[in-house]
Amino acid sequence: MTALIETVIENREMVQPNHANMLDVAHGGNVMKWMDEVGAMSAMRFAGETCVTAHVNRMDFERPIPVGDTAYITAYVYDAGTSSVKVRLVTEREDLRTREREKTTESYFVYVAIDEDNEPTPVPELTVSSEQENQLRQQALAGENGD
Structure with a gap:
């Protein structure tokens, strides 16, 4: 079992001119790539296995x-x-x-843990025991459903 709080990953990317579109802001594709990489790190920390992207549930670009x-x-x-x-x-x-x-962007990704043969492999149970973990989980569940 892995605690939710153990899966938190925070990372920064400096937006350089080569990351920008013609409006001098980060290209949405770069933001999505960065999010996918950080999300995969979180998933792998949880699973203890290599994880690959399986699904993106919404990608909301707010600013x-x-x-x-x-x-x-x-x-x-x-x-x-x-x-x-x-x-x-x-x-x-x-x-x-x-x-x-x-906040600029929010999304919900689904990853699949894979073994050495690139086949799906089991992941541990997620534990949510603190008030902070419960709050984070509830925020995610509400956002995933568009609430």
Whole structure:
């Protein structure tokens, strides 16, 4: 069993001109790639196995991330099946000089744990025992369903 809080991964990507579109903000495809990588890290930390992306449930882009700001990405596992792992991902735009952050993107990815033969393999049970873990899980479940 793995505790939800143990699956939290936070990472930053500095938005450089080569990550931008013609509006000088992060290209959505780059943001999605960064989120997928951080989500996979969370899923692998939980599963103890290699995990591959199986499904993306919505990708909501609420505001842009300008060149020079960072994409601050938070991921955590909020549910698991036999071999599947559900990860909530939230990206915030962060100005490192002021430390100001605001949510830019949210999504819910499903990963599948695979073995050495690239076949699905079982994952452990997710435990949610603290109030903080329960709150994170409830936020993810509500967001996954569009609430």
